[in-house]
Amino acid sequence: MVPVECYFVLSTLLFFIGVYGFVTRRNLLAMLISVELVLNAVDVNFAAINRLLYPNDMEGMFMTLFVIGVAAAESAVAIAIIINVYRNFKSDTADSITNMKG
Amino acid sequence: MGFEYSIFILLLPLLSFIVLGLAGMKMSHKAAGLIGTCSLGLVTILSYMTAFQYFGADRVNDVYQTIVPYNFTWLPLGNLHFDMGILLDPISVMMLIVISTVSFMVHIYSFGYMHGEKGFQRYYAFLSLFTMSMLGLVLATNIFQMYMFWELVGVSSYLLIGFYYPLKPAIAASKKAFIVTRFADMFFLVGILTFGYFTDSFSFSFAGDIVMGQGTTPFIEGNMTKAVAAGAFIIPTALTLMFIGGAGKSAMFPLHIWLPDAMEGPTPVSALIHAATMVVAGVFQIARMFPLWIQYAPEAMSIVVWVGVFTAFYAAAVACAQSDIKRVLAFSTISQIAFMMVALGVSLPGHEAILDNHAQLGYMAGMFHLFTHAMFKACLFLGAGCIIHAVHSNEMAKMGQLRNRLPITHWTFLISCLAIAGIPFFSGFSSKDEIITACMEYSPVVGWIMTGIAAMTAFYMFRLYYGIFWGTPCKENEHHEMHEPVVMWLPLVILSVITVGVGVYTTLAGFLGWGGSFGSFVSAAGTDYTIHFDTQVAATSTIIAILSICLATYIYKGESQPIADCLYKTFPKLHRAAYKRFYQDEIWQYVTHRIIFRCISTPIAWFDRHVVDGTFNFMAWGANEGGESLRAWQSGDVRQYAVWFITGSVALTLILLCI
Numbered sequence: 001m002v003p004v005e006c007y008f009v010l011s012t013l014l015f016f017i018g019v020y021g022f023v024t025r026r027n028l029l030a031m032l033i034s035v036e037l038v039l040n041a042v043d044v045n046f047a048a049i050n051r052l053l054y055p056n057d058m059e060g061m062f063m064t065l066f067v068i069g070v071a072a073a074e075s076a077v078a079i080a081i082i083i084n085v086y087r088n089f090k091s092d093t094a095d096s097i098t099n100m101k102g
Numbered sequence: 103m104g105f106e107y108s109i110f111i112l113l114l115p116l117l118s119f120i121v122l123g124l125a126g127m128k129m130s131h132k133a134a135g136l137i138g139t140c141s142l143g144l145v146t147i148l149s150y151m152t153a154f155q156y157f158g159a160d161r162v163n164d165v166y167q168t169i170v171p172y173n174f175t176w177l178p179l180g181n182l183h184f185d186m187g188i189l190l191d192p193i194s195v196m197m198l199i200v201i202s203t204v205s206f207m208v209h210i211y212s213f214g215y216m217h218g219e220k221g222f223q224r225y226y227a228f229l230s231l232f233t234m235s236m237l238g239l240v241l242a243t244n245i246f247q248m249y250m251f252w253e254l255v256g257v258s259s260y261l262l263i264g265f266y267y268p269l270k271p272a273i274a275a276s277k278k279a280f281i282v283t284r285f286a287d288m289f290f291l292v293g294i295l296t297f298g299y300f301t302d303s304f305s306f307s308f309a310g311d312i313v314m315g316q317g318t319t320p321f322i323e324g325n326m327t328k329a330v331a332a333g334a335f336i337i338p339t340a341l342t343l344m345f346i347g348g349a350g351k352s353a354m355f356p357l358h359i360w361l362p363d364a365m366e367g368p369t370p371v372s373a374l375i376h377a378a379t380m381v382v383a384g385v386f387q388i389a390r391m392f393p394l395w396i397q398y399a400p401e402a403m404s405i406v407v408w409v410g411v412f413t414a415f416y417a418a419a420v421a422c423a424q425s426d427i428k429r430v431l432a433f434s435t436i437s438q439i440a441f442m443m444v445a446l447g448v449s450l451p452g453h454e455a456i457l458d459n460h461a462q463l464g465y466m467a468g469m470f471h472l473f474t475h476a477m478f479k480a481c482l483f484l485g486a487g488c489i490i491h492a493v494h495s496n497e498m499a500k501m502g503q504l505r506n507r508l509p510i511t512h513w514t515f516l517i518s519c520l521a522i523a524g525i526p527f528f529s530g531f532s533s534k535d536e537i538i539t540a541c542m543e544y545s546p547v548v549g550w551i552m553t554g555i556a557a558m559t560a561f562y563m564f565r566l567y568y569g570i571f572w573g574t575p576c577k578e579n580e581h582h583e584m585h586e587p588v589v590m591w592l593p594l595v596i597l598s599v600i601t602v603g604v605g606v607y608t609t610l611a612g613f614l615g616w617g618g619s620f621g622s623f624v625s626a627a628g629t630d631y632t633i634h635f636d637t638q639v640a641a642t643s644t645i646i647a648i649l650s651i652c653l654a655t656y657i658y659k660g661e662s663q664p665i666a667d668c669l670y671k672t673f674p675k676l677h678r679a680a681y682k683r684f685y686q687d688e689i690w691q692y693v694t695h696r697i698i699f700r701c702i703s704t705p706i707a708w709f710d711r712h713v714v715d716g717t718f719n720f721m722a723w724g725a726n727e728g729g730e731s732l733r734a735w736q737s738g739d740v741r742q743y744a745v746w747f748i749t750g751s752v753a754l755t756l757i758l759l760c761i
Contacts, residue, residue, distance in 0.1 A: 001739060012170055020743070022744055023741055023745055023748070024741075026741075031740075031741075094739070094740045094741055095739065097738070097740070098737065098738030098739060099738060
């Protein structure tokens with residue numbers, strides 16, 4: 001059986017890779033993918049901790065499924081936004097959208 | 103039949119004001135004038151109906167009942183409540199007659215006088231507004247309602263004085279009138295609030311009761327004992343403050359300065375507002391509050407007396423030197439109103455009941471003079487309007503020898519001059535004689551001063567009369583066509599018929615002791631009071647008036663006036679001072695501009711600009727600077743926000759862990 005620490009290491013790695021990617025990548029799609037990684041890190045944590053602490057309950061598992069569903073919806077919305085950004089700015093990089101600058 | 107229809111006395115002019123004000127510009131002049139005049143005609147009919155019915159009703163306990171056909175609470179405020187309603191008692195019914203008659207005459211007259219003027223419809227709209235407010239003022243059931251209509255009257259006066267608004271003097275005069283009366287009204291309001299605070303009532307319901315004379319239950323409503331317990335000075339103070347408001351409206355010295363300037367308005371307006379009705383609002387106010395004055399503040403009445411005496415003298419002295427005919431009439435108005443004030447002031451508490459009739463002669467005399475003065479002064483002003491209409495100038499120098507060219511104006515003017523001078527068989531005689539009798543009873547000093555002022559009145563009125571209709575003719579106007587349209591002479595004739603009719607009847611009644619004179623309708627105690635002239639006073643004042651008229655005739659009748667010129671050369675400074683109204687306007691100008699504006703207003707303005715504005719400007723500056731310094735953070739770069747966000751959450755997590 002895989003020890004539970006492995007799951008935590010995996011989720012930590014996923015989380016920080018996601019954060020790193022979100023901060024460093026300029027491409028909007030790459031940033032979206034990074035956000036998905038962060039969400040997946042959370043999913044892994046939910047599942048692992050559910051099994052570790054409450055083996056007879058399923059709330060963590062359902063939460064995982066719920067987050068996956070929400071993530072799907074979120075990425076659909078995000079992609080729609082990215083397409084519109086691309087249409088308006090003729091660019092898919094985050095640096096080009098600085099209209100909100102104060 | 104009740105008095106329910108009296109509400110239309112207020113609603114009809116209001117309706118006509120709204121119609122003319124909103125749709126007037128789309129109407130022809132004639133239609134607008136007819137709407138205004140017809141609605142006022144109906145009001146006049148209703149007023150006379152009210153009067154006949156009211157005075158025709160039987161007396162209860164020898165007095166006319168106070169009738170309140172309408173009264174509803176408009177604004178309840180704890181113990182206090184502001185009511186709106188209609189109150190009919192002898193003085194308000196008497197005022198209804200005065201206002202509606204004069205206003206109706208002015209409406210008719212204006213057809214001729216204002217013919218073809220720009221803004222004719224607006225003029226009639228304002229006249230309706232004024233009439234409505236003035237009627238509301240006299241019909242008010244409580245001080246607060248009176249105050250509201252009082253201010254409305256002030257506004258309509260302002261609008262009508264400034265009727266010729268393209269002309270600078272008219273604007274200045276209207277502003278002056280508004281500001282001066284408003285300044286006085288501030289004291290009125292303070293007085294009302296003081297009174298209301300201490301007595302828990304704004305109601306006039308005391309008026310009916312004390313006037314009814316028995317004096318047992320002075321208040322239906324209100325708590326006079328509370329006010330008296332709070333301090334004996336409170337009611338006199340409140341009443342004196344209210345009197346200051348009344349003095350402003352009635353142009354008592356030193357608040358009279360607006361009235362001569364108000365003559366910039368159209369002449370019929372001067373006749374209606376600044377001679378017959380609005381300016382007597384102060385007198386009416388004192389008459390309305392009279393039971394309180396007499397019971398709680400008899401000492402404070404001496405203020406009213408002396409202010410009145412001084413004003414009467416001052417205005418008469420100034421009137422002797424003015425050259426503008428409307429100014430002469432304006433000062434004579436001030437002087438005559440001061441007569442009414444004095445008459446009210448000299449009423450002393452009686453010996454048996456608080457209000458026994460004989461001691462209250464002054465009250466009746468003041469109201470009587472108000473009535474007669476309104477009629478003959480309106481006639482004089484409307485006559486002056488005819489003259490101005492004919493010669494296109496207000497200056498006496500442009501007139502002279504007009505008696506054959508304006509015959510009807512001449513005769514009516516002469517009748518009114520005789521009335522104001524106090525010649526028997528003209529209405530002014532009876533009322534002025536009663537005033538002087540009352541003054542003599544109060545104190546012979548006041549009595550003789552008032553007799554002297556009455557002599558001055560006769561003198562300056564006949565100086566005016568001879569200056570216009572006799573004296574030196576003006577070369578410019580010799581071939582000028584002059585005519586008197588029927589709409590203009592008819593009101594003059596009606597008003598002089600009233601003057602003569604009232605005069606003849608009251609003079610005979612006074613000498614022969616008939617009833618049915620003015621005292622039967624309006625008297626302090628409300629009982630039927632038969633006027634008896636004091637033969638000595640009547641004879642003295644008649645002889646003095648005739649002597650003054652003879653003097654004026656001797657000086658001013660001829661084509662050349664050697665005596666007047668000689669007097670003018672002997673006392674040039676006195677003439678100049680009187681012509682300049684003894685520099686009252688200059689003194690006010692000095693006090694307001696040099697002292698109040700410089701020493702009080704300028705520091706306040708500095709404080710406002712630098713301290714108050716400075717505080718808020720500093721706060722705005724701070725917010726602006728803060729925003730400027732934070733704006734670099736809003737780079738618009740999403741990834742940067744993310745870095746800050748993550749750093750922040752990591753920092754928070756660490757902090758939470760450490761704690």
